Amino acid sequence: MTEQVTRATFDEVMAPNYAPAAMIPVRGEGSRVWDQEGKEYIDFAGGIAVTALGHSHPTLVETMREQAGKLWHLSNVMTNEPALRLAKKLTEKTFADRVFFANSGGEANEAAFKLARRYAFDHFGPEKNEIISFYQSFHGRTLFTVSVGGQPKYTEGFAPVPGGITHCEYNDIDALKALISDKTCAVVMEPIQGEGGIIPAAPEFAKQVRALCDEHKALLVFDEVQSGVGRTGTLYAYEQTGVTPDILTTAKSLGNGFPVAAMLATEEVAKSLAVGTHGSTYGGNPLAAAIAEAVIDIVDTPEVLEGVNKRHQLFVDELTAINDKYHVFKDIRGMGLLMGAEVTDELAGHAKDFLAHAADEGLFVLVAGPNVVRFAPSLIIPEADIKEGFERFERAVAKTVADLKK
Template identity: 55%
Template structure:
């Protein structure tokens, strides 16, 4: 027996300091440690209450400990956990069928995260291009300020150099262009391009929606050159924008779509959706994953899709969005020295700081957290809101009240 372990290992006291002692320092988490949650309500180790407007970075869209999902997962836990990819299972077949029926796609591949979904999409795109056109067609076009994951391939495709520093040499034949710039896209998408990957709304890059004209132009240029168009909907998908997937409110249908985050409401799962023709270029053994599409994840995700993909539910997301935007419009009018115009889609919302306060988004969110409101940032200049899609009018009003109080305290100390 390991001499370091004792019989009380599962119940020993732990604090925020424990993170600094035993975990690799890839994060800088908040001082408080959440211990339980329900809906949008979170409590920490001191039993302090918080209103969660982060939903785990646009993940827990049906709220924490959603009773329908708890019940479904509990039943599956007592039935079948894992098999390995030498076998299939009923929940994953039902989930794939539901996603195919609800989207443009004919085929689904399941994995465990958004990064893995994008990795699969990019590998498939290159395989498709090499097989159909030859190895010269391998270049990948992405956007500056984009984010597509943390594997070496996906972080290289992402358009934020700060995340690739020190990991060189990076995968080659990857180019980045400005977001929403049609002429830059026209110049970059040539006959040697295998794929263009784009977020229909940039999340980590500042919560910036893609212009419909820009997305349509990407579709046109890909059709002209034989490149595949990949929509990264890891953050925007599964109801976040008020449609099941954001592409559904645009004039564009992608060739490949990636999904994760809200798909499992906190249970790890990712998905890559594509057409019959493209899917055939992944043959047996060409790609895989040990845990992807396991019965537990697939059970949760199927229930998530069934609950969110309802007209009334999606209409409520847009209604809640309009209420938050109305509050933010009043906020920016009252504090024009601090904020620019709010932007986003549905319940993925960015509030940019004005010129004199750039770089201080985290300072504002820390004060809000102290007052009981959990918020995100999207880069150093943008406060990001991504509440659960079930957010109530009362919770929207409470978030507005706390944010205003936090702004007053921030400005008093500025």
């Protein structure tokens, strides 16, 4: 007999690092989710840009069942067919020549940052070890990745943190010029900052970052954990910048919710990840790799990628119409189906209020910091769900405005 659990069970048995909603989802199909009470929600959050193909996608369910009946796990003293097929497809579809598999975006970034330092060590010596990243960036929750991330609140209380890391303003090339030197081993950036407020890199800025890295013999690392796998309308967002990184990390949508991640690199750089320098017990296991391969096969098609751009415009149009009526946002921005609506100065700090009222109305949305409402739905969300979802969101906006006038 299955034991009955409720939201109160969380407070009894779970570590208090999360503050989950009162409802507990139990079932999902496409872009709809149902909770324990049978209430239906439309999903504009996508598990934080993860469920790129929605919930319970039939092809992914069948792929998982088929692979589960063959092999789940092997040690990394041997390889497996799904991992090799997935790695081959990722290298064929991107700039990369080599792949390292992990289980999460944080792990992929940990590998990327270690590789950047190891490459510099191998080619230039131990003094070339400094990493530059950008304020408001987010790269994971390990001590290394949270230190590279540009949000001090995530390192508070965990000192001493790894050294040799500096930060500068995003989209400010002069700030980077002032920091970068021949001691820099890597510049780490998101082509569109996610947790930092859904801020795309200006194309000219990205090109100048690449040029500075080349000038100082530093590697360019693109964190595409959130922006990758079709999220921005191309398989990876770097394709839209005119810039090719040396290392790229990908996770989230890669497994549609199944834990899988990858670090992609050029052959020259990947050579420094020699035998014994890094590893992962579960990374590249056949079950995860089979699911990720199926995701790539579905997403990297004209139908899906062109559909992302069409849906982007639908989101812009709906958000603009709501804003014309309620005047709550000062900016609507983003790429593809990674979008943010920044609240007006009068509503500063109240983005979470929109999230709470949206949930009451049967809609999942996200925030990106205290001032931005974030949207990261399935890449194949039906247009009817978009329309109905925004009807619910408008009611949430109306409630938020009414509450703040009290």
